[in-house]
Amino acid sequence: MSVPAPSDSVADEAGPRQRRLWIGLILLLLASFGTLLYFGNEIYQQAPPIPDLVVTSSGVEVFTADDILAGQDVWRTIGGQELGSVWGHGAYTAPDWTADWVHREAVWLLEQWALGEGAGSYDALDVETQAALQARLQAEVRENRYDEATGTLTISDVRAAAIASLREHHRGLFGDESAYDDLRESYAMPARTVIDDAATDKLAAFFFWASWACVTERPGAEITYTHNWPPDDLVGNRPTGQIIVVSVASFVLLLGGIGLLAWYYAATRRRWEDTHVAPPADPLLGIKVTPSMRATLKYFWVVGALLVVQMLTGVIAAHYGVEGNGFYGFALSDWVPYSLARTWHTQLGIFWIATSWLATGLFLVPAVSGHEPKFQRAGVNFLFVCLIIIVGGSMAGQALAIHQKIGGGTNFWFGHQGFEYVDLGRFWQIFLVVGLFLWLGLMVRALWPALRKSKGANRQMLVLFVLSSGAIALFYSAGLMWGRHTNLAIAEYWRWWVVHLWVEGFFEVFAVVVIAFLFTRLGLLRVGSATAAVLFTSILYLAGGVLGMFHHLYFTGTTPVILALGGTFSALELMPLVLIGYEAYEHLTMVRAAGWMRHYKWPIYWFIAVAFWNLVGAGLFGFLINPPIALYYMQGLNTTSVHGHTALFGVYGMLGIGLTLFCLRGLFMKQRWRTGVLAFAFWSMNIGLALMVLLSLLPVGLAQTWASVEHGMWYARSAEFLQTPLLEWLRWLRAPGDTIFAVGILAVGWFVVGLSTGWSLKGEREDVVGGTGDDGNADDAGDATAAS
Numbered sequence: 022m023s024v025p026a027p028s029d030s031v032a033d034e035a036g037p038r039q040r041r042l043w044i045g046l047i048l049l050l051l052a053s054f055g056t057l058l059y060f061g062n063e064i065y066q067q068a069p070p071i072p073d074l075v076v077t078s079s080g081v082e083v084f085t086a087d088d089i090l091a092g093q094d095v096w097r098t099i100g101g102q103e104l105g106s107v108w109g110h111g112a113y114t115a116p117d118w119t120a121d122w123v124h125r126e127a128v129w130l131l132e133q134w135a136l137g138e139g140a141g142s143y144d145a146l147d148v149e150t151q152a153a154l155q156a157r158l159q160a161e162v163r164e165n166r167y168d169e170a171t172g173t174l175t176i177s178d179v180r181a182a183a184i185a186s187l188r189e190h191h192r193g194l195f196g197d198e199s200a201y202d203d204l205r206e207s208y209a210m211p212a213r214t215v216i217d218d219a220a221t222d223k224l225a226a227f228f229f230w231a232s233w234a235c236v237t238e239r240p241g242a243e244i245t246y247t248h249n250w251p252p253d254d255l256v257g258n259r260p261t262g263q264i265i266v267v268s269v270a271s272f273v274l275l276l277g278g279i280g281l282l283a284w285y286y287a288a289t290r291r292r293w294e295d296t297h298v299a300p301p302a303d304p305l306l307g308i309k310v311t312p313s314m315r316a317t318l319k320y321f322w323v324v325g326a327l328l329v330v331q332m333l334t335g336v337i338a339a340h341y342g343v344e345g346n347g348f349y350g351f352a353l354s355d356w357v358p359y360s361l362a363r364t365w366h367t368q369l370g371i372f373w374i375a376t377s378w379l380a381t382g383l384f385l386v387p388a389v390s391g392h393e394p395k396f397q398r399a400g401v402n403f404l405f406v407c408l409i410i411i412v413g414g415s416m417a418g419q420a421l422a423i424h425q426k427i428g429g430g431t432n433f434w435f436g437h438q439g440f441e442y443v444d445l446g447r448f449w450q451i452f453l454v455v456g457l458f459l460w461l462g463l464m465v466r467a468l469w470p471a472l473r474k475s476k477g478a479n480r481q482m483l484v485l486f487v488l489s490s491g492a493i494a495l496f497y498s499a500g501l502m503w504g505r506h507t508n509l510a511i512a513e514y515w516r517w518w519v520v521h522l523w524v525e526g527f528f529e530v531f532a533v534v535v536i537a538f539l540f541t542r543l544g545l546l547r548v549g550s551a552t553a554a555v556l557f558t559s560i561l562y563l564a565g566g567v568l569g570m571f572h573h574l575y576f577t578g579t580t581p582v583i584l585a586l587g588g589t590f591s592a593l594e595l596m597p598l599v600l601i602g603y604e605a606y607e608h609l610t611m612v613r614a615a616g617w618m619r620h621y622k623w624p625i626y627w628f629i630a631v632a633f634w635n636l637v638g639a640g641l642f643g644f645l646i647n648p649p650i651a652l653y654y655m656q657g658l659n660t661t662s663v664h665g666h667t668a669l670f671g672v673y674g675m676l677g678i679g680l681t682l683f684c685l686r687g688l689f690m691k692q693r694w695r696t697g698v699l700a701f702a703f704w705s706m707n708i709g710l711a712l713m714v715l716l717s718l719l720p721v722g723l724a725q726t727w728a729s730v731e732h733g734m735w736y737a738r739s740a741e742f743l744q745t746p747l748l749e750w751l752r753w754l755r756a757p758g759d760t761i762f763a764v765g766i767l768a769v770g771w772f773v774v775g776l777s778t779g780w781s782l783k784g785e786r787e788d789v790v791g792g793t794g795d796d797g798n799a800d801d802a803g804d805a806t807a808a809s
Contacts, residue, residue: 038553039478039481039549039552039553039556042553042556042557042560043481043556045556045560046556046559046560046563049560049563049564050563050567053563053564053567053568054567056568056586057567057568057570060571060580060582060583060586061514063579063580063582064510064511064514064574064578064579064580064583065511067239067579067580068508068510068511068578068579069230069233069234069237069246069247069508069509069510069578070167070169070172071086071089071090071230071508072084072086072089072167072172072173072174072230073085073086073171073172073173074086074171074172074173074174075173075174075175075176075229076173076174076175076176077175077176077177077178077180077181078175078176078177078178079178081178081181083176083181083184084226084229084230086172088222088223088226089226089227089229089230090227090506091223091226091227092223092224092225092226092227092228092230093227093439093506093509094223094428094429094432094433094505095215095220095221095223095224095227095428096224096227096439097422097432097433097436097437097438097439098215098422098423098425098427098428098432098436098437098439099195099214099215099224099360099423100112100360100361100363100364100419100422100423100437100439101437101438101439101440101441101444102439102440102441103360103361103363103364103367103437103439103441103444104210104214104359104360104363105117105118105121105208105738106118106119106657106738107119107228107231107509108231108235108247108250108509108513108576108577108578109250109251109576109656109657109734110441110513110573110577110656110657111441111657112359112360112363112441113657113658113659113661113662113738114208114209114341114342114359115208115209115210115359116208116735116738116739116740117251117657117734117735117738118228118231118232119228119231119232119235119251120235120251120253120657120733120734120735120738121735121738121739122187122228122229122231122232123232123235123236123251123253123256123258123735124253124255124733124735124736125187125190125735126162126180126183126184126187126232127158127162127253127255127256128143128255129183129186129187130158130161130162130179130180130183131143131154131155131158131255133179133182133183134154134157134158135154138150138154155255158255158256159256159257161177161179161180162180162236162237162256163236163237163238163245163256163257164237164238165237165238165239165240167237174233184225184229187225187228187229188221188222188225191221191224191225191228192218192221192222194208194210195210195213195214195215195221195224196212196213196214196215196218196221197212197213204740205345205346206345206346207345207740207743207744208345208740209341209342209345209346209354209358209359210346210358210359210360211346211354211355211358213425214358215425216425216428220428231509234246234247234510234578235247235250235251235258236256236258239580242581244261244581245258246510246578247576247577247578248261248264248575248576248579248581248584249261250575250576250653250656250734251576251733251734251735252653252654252729252730252733252734253733253734253735254733255733258733260649260650260653263581263584263585263649264584264649264650264653265649265650267584267585267588267589267648267649268588268648268649268650268651270588270589271588271589271591271592271647271648271649272592272648274589274592274593275592275593275595275596275644278592278593278596279595279596282561282596282597300544302617303543303617303620304542304543304544305388305542305543305687305690306617306690306691306786308388308687308690310687310688310690311387311388311393311397311398312393312397312398313383313387313393313397313398313400313401313467314383314384314387314388314687314688315688316383316398316401316402316405317380317383317384317401317684317688318685318688318777319405320376320377320379320380320383320405320408321377321380321681321684321685321773322773322774323373323376323405323408323409324373324376324377324380324677324681325681325769325770325773325774326770327369327372327373327376327412328373328678328766328769328770329766329767329770330365330369331365331366331369331370331373332762332763332766332767334357334362334363334365334366334369335366335759336759336763337353337357337362337366338359338362338363338366339752339755339759341354341359341362342752342755343749343752343753346358346359358423360423361419361420361423361424364419364423364437364444365416365419367441367442367444368415368416368419368442368444368445369412370669370670370674371442371524372412373677374669374673374674374676374677375493376408377677377678377680377681378493378531378535378677378680379404379408379457379460380681380684381535381680381681381683381684382460382464382490383401383404383460383463383464384684384687384688385538385539385684386463386464386467386468387467388687389468389471389483389542390467390468390469390470390471391470391471392467392468392469392470392471393467394466394467397463397466397467400459400463401463403459404456404459404460404463407452407455407456407459408456410452411445411449411452411453411456414435414449414452415444415445415446415449418432418435418436418437418445418446418449419436419437419444419445419446421435421436422436422437423437430505432446433446433447433505434446434447434448435448435449438450440512440516441516441520442516442519442520442524443500443516443519443520447501447505450500450501451501453497454494454497454498454500454501457493457494457497458494460490460494461490461491461494464487464490465487468483468486468487471483472484472487477548477549478547478548478549478552479548481552482537482538482541482548482551482552482555485534485538485552485555485556486534486535486538489527489530489531489534489535490531492527492530492531493523493527493528493531496518496519496522496523496526496527497519497523499515499518499519499522499523500515500516500518500519502515502518503515503516508578509577509578510577510578510579513573513574513577513578514574514577514579517570517573517574518570520573521566521569521570521573522566522567522570524669524673525566525639525668526562526563526566526567526570528673529562529566529639529672530559530562530563532631532672532673532676533555533558533559533562534555534559535680536628536631536676537551537552537554537555538551539683543618543621545618558597561596561597562594562597564590564593564596565590565591565592565593565594565595565596566594567590568586568587568590568591569587569590569591569592569593569594569647570587571583571584571586571587571590571591572587572588572591572647572649572652573587574587575587575588575649575652575653575656576652576653576656584649587649588647588648588649591647592644592647592648594639594643594644594647595640595643595644620686620693620694620786621683621686622696623682623696623699623700623703624679624680624682624683624686625679626679626703627675627676627678627679627682627703628675628676628679630671630675630679630703630707631671631672631675631676631679633671633707634667634668634670634671634672634675634710635668635671635672637667637671638664638666638667638668638671638672639664639667639668639671639672642660642663642664642667642668642714643664643668645660645663645664646660646661646664654726654729654730654734655722655725655726655729656734657734657738658722658725658726658729658737658738659718659719659721659722659725660719660722660723660725660726661722662718662722663714663718663719663722666710666713666714666718667710667714670710671710675706678769681773682699685773685776688776689776689782691785691786692782692783692784692785692786693782693783693784693785693786693787694776694781694782694783695775695780695781695782695783698768698771698772698775698781699768699769699772701765701768702765702766702768702769702772703765704765705761705762705764705765705768706762706765706766706769707765708758708761709758709759709760709761709762709763709764709765710758710762711758712757712758712761712762713755713758713759713762714758715758716751716754716755716757716758717751717752717753717754717755717758718755720751720754721748721751721752724747724748724751725737725738725742728742
């Protein structure tokens with residue numbers, strides 16, 4: 022028996038409205054992606070050049086392009102963006118290597134010139150002489166001496182000497198010199214992070230090039246390739262007028278957009294109202310669980326296992342922030358250094374969330390269509406095996422890379438790509454893309470009969486479900502658009518197609534579609550009303566979300582127009598979130614719509630948590646860092662981590678758990694649940710996440726922002742600042758929130774295991790064994806006992 026398609030008595034009335042919304046969505050996507058690709062081509066044309074040769078004015082060779090690209094390979098093997106950051110993107114414990122290089126080079130030059138003035142140090146000079154030397158420094162580093170015709174970058178002999186000094190510094194830091202033990206401890210770096218000094222020299226070449234782009238002005242402009250980022254007064258890196266004007270414009274646009282949306286909603290509110298009465302009995306109660314649906318159970322076991330492992334790697338990575346390379350005195354970094362723990366933590370988050378969504382789709386489509394295609398169960402099982410291979414293989418490859426067992430092309434294909442959220446080697450990445458399209462094929466073949474037979478709004482809802490699923494497969498493919506030696510500015514452009522458009526954009530659309538889809542199948546919403554609402558909400562999300570991607574690229578070697586587009590459109594990303602409170606209230610109302618809905622109480626409560634964290638994490642904390650002037654000082658600080666935790670886990674993680682519980686409800690449809698442990702898990706996870714952010718991540722991020730404004734990005738990320746007693750104390754304050762959060766995750770795992778062992782069940786539902794069907798408190802009757 023399939024899930025009955027809800028009747029829609031207003032389908033014909035809603036038809037013209039839906040057609041207009043479809044046209045609007047299509048036009049919006051064409052215009053947005055056309056603009057995105059057009060200016061992406063501009064990034065290709067005007068990315069910071071990689072010189073064929075770096076020479077001194079006296080003709081001495083310093084670096085070659087091969088050295089710089091080989092250094093990028095070394096950077097990948099140590100974890101890339103999972104150990105410190107470059108251009109502000111990456112991890113937060115070690116420094117931003119570009120900001121660090123820029124400041125160290127500037128200080129070295131000033132000290133060298135101060136000695137030439139007969140002073141013992143730069144600080145010993147009078148103010149006028151210091152100002153003169155600063156002007157000399159800025160003329161030295163900001164002038165663009167790259168010759169495009171020959172591919173040669175010429176630098177002064179004194180700057181070459183500064184580079185040689187920094188090369189020695191990096192040899193000691195990334196090697197095993199005992200003089201750097203304390204600094205390595207602060208950076209959570211084990212001794213001999215890089216295999217040998219020759220490889221470290223290549224790494225220094227890459228850091229020099231990335232830092233050169235930060236202080237060198239574009240031809241014919243008075244801004245650097247990174248739009249004067251990072252902030253550092255010594256080299257003249259200060260916010261430009263464009264940064265400030267666009268920031269002000271973004272605030273005005275946001276307020277105007279919210280006002281316009283509020284007016285539109287008030288004027289058309291009756292159109293969106295759904296007075297549909299919930300059915301008297303659970304429409305899903307008669308579902309026949311097919312073999313392929315039953316085969317998804319192991320996916321949800323994997324979701325729980327990966328969630329627990331992600332939590333453990335997060336605990337390890339967070340603890341390294343206060344104990345360097347130890348874990349309560351145990352030398353854990355010998356096996357799982359910070360960069361590896363953070364790699365796994367970041368990647369596993371994507372893996373378990375995506376797995377929950379894949380399994381949800383595979384579970385739903387046979388139930389909706391009533392069709393179990395031939396070999397569907399075999400396909401589901403084959404995809405599961407592929408998933409296990411991808412997870413295990415990619416994690417093993419990353420461990421081999423960070424332990425310096427593989428390098429070069431082998432590392433790029435099977436080890437660590439170095440890019441946050443796209444860490445897995447290219448082979449595993451291609452394997453995952455193939456798996457996502459295999460998943461899409463399994464979905465479509467099972468749903469095809471329903472697509473052919475359904476009409477009107479029902480078909481449109483099914484089409485939306487398929488399209489949003491297809492976007493998940495398609496937009497991850499953007500991660501294949503860069504190669505091993507692609508210019509970092511171009512690679513960052515495509516990486517944000519994955520991180521922003523895939524995760525923050527089409528994940529958001531999928532979330533809206535799948536929740537509406539489930540509620541229509543439960544008979545709580547009319548399909549026509551739900552379809553129109555989904556289309557309208559998708560337009561709102563994508564209007565700002567597609568071009569809003571550019572706000573990640575302000576300072577990554579892109580041209581000024583990127584800042585203008587990203588700064589204005591990213592403000593619109595917050596606009597649809599003003600209606601989140603209404604959405605949460607609607608979800609809560611649905612829990613109370615009928616007695617039988619109590620059986621779905623906790624999945625829906627997790628959907629309510631999605632709405633809350635969408636407003637707080639994606640909205641408030643997202644907009645905190647999105648305006649150009651804010652991101653100029655905050656990029657690469659713990660304010661970014663605040664947004665990452667509350668948006669990625671708060672929105673998509675909570676949704677993944679909610680979908681998992683919904684599907685498990687379907688697999689164990691006729692049994693009552695002991696939900697006391699779920700209640701405990703729900704509140705523990707949400708309270709723990711809030712405490713983690715409010716007690717630690719946000720205060721640390723704001724303190725770093727203050728330091729960045731006052732002294733520069735180099736200082737906000739330095740060991741000198743982060744190892745002060747106040748900052749150490751604030752990092753220790755993560756422990757209460759992390760502990761409460763972790764216990765909540767373990768409780769979810771305990772409950773899921775208990776569904777198979779029986780301790781999470783307590784007999785058949787009353788409406789199954791002959792009750793009235795209105796057993797509203799059936800699942801919750803024993804909650805107090807279970808919780809105690």
